[in-house]
Amino acid sequence: MKKEKIIIIGAGLSGSLLALRLAQKGYQVEVYEARKDLRKHDISAGKSINLAFSDRGIKALTEAGIIDKVMPLCIPMKGRLIHDKDSNTFFSPYSGNGDKHINSISRGDLNAILMNEAEKLPNLKIFFETECKKVDFKKNAAHFFDHKAKKKKKVKATVIFGADGAGSALRKSMFKQREVLFSFSQQWLKHGYKELSFPAGENNSFLAEKNALHIWPRGNYMLIALPNLDGSFTVTLFLSHQDGEHSFKSLNSADKIKSFFKEQFPDAYTLMPNLVEEFQKNPVGALGTIKCSPYSYKGKTLLIGDAAHAVVPFYGQGMNASFEDVTVLFKYINKYEDDWQKIFSEYEKERKKDADAIGDLAVENFYEMRDHVANPLFKIKREIERKLEAKYPNDYASKYAMVTFNPDIGYYDAFVKGNAQDKAFLNLIEDREIDLNTPLDLVLQKVKTKTNQIIDDDKTAHLL
Numbered sequence: 257m258k259k260e261k262i263i264i265i266g267a268g269l270s271g272s273l274l275a276l277r278l279a280q281k282g283y284q285v286e287v288y289e290a291r292k293d294l295r296k297h298d299i300s301a302g303k304s305i306n307l308a309f310s311d312r313g314i315k316a317l318t319e320a321g322i323i324d325k326v327m328p329l330c331i332p333m334k335g336r337l338i339h340d341k342d343s344n345t346f347f348s349p350y351s352g353n354g355d356k357h358i359n360s361i362s363r364g365d366l367n368a369i370l371m372n373e374a375e376k377l378p379n380l381k382i383f384f385e386t387e388c389k390k391v392d393f394k395k396n397a398a399h400f401f402d403h404k405a406k407k408k409k410k411v412k413a414t415v416i417f418g419a420d421g422a423g424s425a426l427r428k429s430m431f432k433q434r435e436v437l438f439s440f441s442q443q444w445l446k447h448g449y450k451e452l453s454f455p456a457g458e459n460n461s462f463l464a465e466k467n468a469l470h471i472w473p474r475g476n477y478m479l480i481a482l483p484n485l486d487g488s489f490t491v492t493l494f495l496s497h498q499d500g501e502h503s504f505k506s507l508n509s510a511d512k513i514k515s516f517f518k519e520q521f522p523d524a525y526t527l528m529p530n531l532v533e534e535f536q537k538n539p540v541g542a543l544g545t546i547k548c549s550p551y552s553y554k555g556k557t558l559l560i561g562d563a564a565h566a567v568v569p570f571y572g573q574g575m576n577a578s579f580e581d582v583t584v585l586f587k588y589i590n591k592y593e594d595d596w597q598k599i600f601s602e603y604e605k606e607r608k609k610d611a612d613a614i615g616d617l618a619v620e621n622f623y624e625m626r627d628h629v630a631n632p633l634f635k636i637k638r639e640i641e642r643k644l645e646a647k648y649p650n651d652y653a654s655k656y657a658m659v660t661f662n663p664d665i666g667y668y669d670a671f672v673k674g675n676a677q678d679k680a681f682l683n684l685i686e687d688r689e690i691d692l693n694t695p696l697d698l699v700l701q702k703v704k705t706k707t708n709q710i711i712d713d714d715k716t717a718h719l720l
């Protein structure tokens with residue numbers, strides 16, 4: 257057992273996983289969480305109740321030795337089920353031969369498993385309702401307010417991790433105290449989100465297809481639904497805060513809410529008996545991308561998860577990326593044992609460009625999901641891509657597959673190659689060089705040549 261004391265601010269998804277792994281490694285770990293214990297109190301408050309969990313997250317939880325406890329909570333989603341305005345549906349599998357899927361999982365259940373596993377270790381303790389107010393870099397101490405005891409508390413440690421989400425207190429301290437030249441950006445989308453639901457049918461039956469991520473793409477707005485184990489679906493509406501004909505601001509009466517849903521999402525509307533009540537009760541969440549640098553301060557503090565890189569949810573990767581942070585961090589912890597300065601600087605060198613890339617990919621995917629998935633050109637591209645993936649699983653992976661199913665490819669590389677590949681595909685289809693009848697070996701060769709050309713051109717133009 258090691259003597260070094262480590263503090264983690266935040267017992268959310270990344271904080272709990274990091275705590276578990278550090279305690280497994282023998283450190284003395286204290287976790288401070290602002291909210292009540294979610295295992296004893298319902299604190300979901302209508303916000304991202306379930307999440308898409310995929311291969312990068314699976315890899316991280318496998319390394320922590322807890323994946324067998326998590327997988328039984330997952331519902332596989334094998335592709336996107338797209339619903340048009342006339343209630344026709346179109347299924348687009350995530351992989352060529354249908355062998356790959358993402359998983360729907362409850363945020364609360366997953367967080368509870370992580371905390372339960374962490375608390376089994378004698379060298380780890382979680383303090384709830386203890387909110388970090390600031391971090392003092394000179395004294396290497398975190399200042400908290402204990403909401404139960406109603407008093408302040410100061411805790412010193414060898415290392416302090418900020419796993420305290422998008423509003424991170426550690427990040428704010430780095431920004432304010434000016435101990436480092438700290439760069440920070442936060443970009444909001446004009447769209448927000450609201451969570452709604454489809455209740456389960458009789459005996460917890462699913463009233464819509466269980467094994468799919470449902471999407472109602474409508475250009476300026478979009479509805480999605482993910483299944484829950486009890487037969488219900490968590491439904492999320494992405495809509496502009498106040499711009500355009502329909503917005504969260506303009507949907508201000510029961511009649512307007514009902515007629516908007518009836519007209520835009522008619523099949524979903526029939527599954528939402530509590531629509532108006534939920535719409536009026538649940539909050540509108542904001543969607544933003546946070547980038548910052550540096551993540552660490554002199555081997556004493558490190559930002560991790562959303563605290564370092566919050567992303568919009570359109571690639572279903574925020575949590576997966578936060579879990580992958582822990583995988584990458586442990587590569588360097590195992591290599592440089594206790595040399596935190598070296599660990600953090602190597603970690604940051606590798607992680608920053610990948611975290612920035614998933615931030616950009618997620619914004620791009622917002623437009624793709626909203627506009628393109630129902631677009632005929634996109635459908636042809638996806639159809640040809642699917643055949644390529646099925647026939648040449650070792651030679652071709654779509655951008656989505658690289659991001660979602662290939663943890664061995666970093667987000668940055670997936671971003672560069674995936675975007676060039678998409679551009680190559682669409683150009684070749686538009687120029688009528690390939691279509692649904694072109695032999696696949698020829699398609700593969702043309703797409704590869706064009707992709708490499710695009711990457712080379714971008715490098716020459718210093719765009720990469």
Ligand SMILES: Cc1cc2nc3c(=O)[nH]c(=O)nc-3n(C[C@H](O)[C@H](O)[C@H](O)COP(=O)(O)OP(=O)(O)OC[C@H]3O[C@@H](n4cnc5c(N)ncnc54)[C@H](O)[C@@H]3O)c2cc1C
Pocket residue numbers: 265266267268269270271288289290291303304306307308309386387388389419420421422423424425449492541560561562563567569571572573574575576577578
């Ligand atoms: C609508 C929506 C849908 C999403 N869908 C997906 C998805 O499908 N797949 C996916 O991978 N990701 C998804 N995400 C992203 C995912 O939720 C986040 O990336 C993930 O929660 C990040 O985990 P974290 O532990 O870093 O931060 P958080 O989950 O935000 O946890 C931070 C923790 O720190 C605590 N805390 C905050 N401030 C303090 C303080 N001052 N002192 C002490 N404790 C503090 C908080 O209470 C919280 O428990 C979605 C996000 C949203 C908003």
